[in-house]
Amino acid sequence: MSFINEITPYAQRIQNDYGILASLIIAQAILESNWGRSTLAVKGKNIFGIKGEYKGQSIILETTEYVNGKPVKVDKAFRKYPTWFESMVDLANLYNTGDSRGRYKKIIGETDYKKAAQEVKNSGYATDPNYANKIIEIIESNELTKYDSTELSSIRVDSKNLNKEVPIVTVRDINKVSTWAEKDWKEATSNGYYDGTRPGANLTREESAIVVNRLRNNFLKLIAENKEDIQRLETKLQEIEKQNHLA
Incomplete structure (x- = not known):
């Protein structure tokens, strides 16, 4: 839409x-x-x-x-x-x-x-x-x-x-990251949740389902395999995300 x-x-x-x-x-x-x-x-x-x-x-x-x-x-x-x-x-x-x-x-x-x-x-x-x-x-x-x-x-x-000069209208370049989103976009891509392309493009339901399920599966794996304190769990989550990114 x-x-x-x-x-x-x-x-x-x-x-x-x-x-x-x-x-x-x-x-x-x-x-x-x-x-x-x-x-x-x-x-x-x-x-x-x-x-x-x-x-x-x-x-x-x-x-x-x-x-x-x-x-x-x-x-x-x-x-x-x-x-x-x-x-x-x-x-x-x-x-x-x-x-x-x-x-x-x-x-x-x-x-x-x-x-x-x-x-x-x-x-x-x-x-x-x-x-x-x-x-x-x-x-x-x-x-x-x-x-x-x-x-x-x-x-x-x-x-x-009909042939008059057309005024320039600014249209979002979907291949560029907005300044306010640079930090979060870099973190999300480095953790393997997005492939790093078209940061300003529309997100389909299929694409959002993939991202949500990647997060969900990581947390389920984290819960199933670990009973350490919160800090160690966070470290383990980062390791899982890095593995997903390299896969």
Whole structure:
């Protein structure tokens, strides 16, 4: 949910400025970036898989394309952005003005998320034949329609402002430790409770279960094997943690 909470204000701004459902934008970001955790999202701040360059910046990654309905691995250049917000604005610009044939025009102003998702697929944005269904499932399972504006049908997009300079929005770099957490993060990683990567990333229930159970198993082992005083127990716990870290 923290990823949704982080990008929702931007998605709602996109809806207000461009007439694209916030739920659609959020669902696409989730699907394309694996909840902001993909390599492209982390290293390139690109959460929609848009190919090419952004102000001369790009990142080369392996991706899956569908040829005649079959997945094929290929290397592609993807746009590299300063923050996720520029990535979202770029997608909105693509839907509004990115194609001289106007193939994305039915997405603009569409108030039905199912029809909007289908139009994304029909426009040729994605080669995955199940793309629309995946977007719809994400919207419904996360109740994303609650973020949509009821005034979307009255929005009029001002084409003169579509290419205006985008303000820089600071987005947390998940690969850096916050100053206030440095000491505890170093201790937790050195004791083997985390692998030391992505300190600012979202924590899933699976990951939290692993950490809790590592702690639990260490204490159970400590209790079962030791009856010394508290100080010696603490020393033994540190030895167990060191063994786990080296394992």
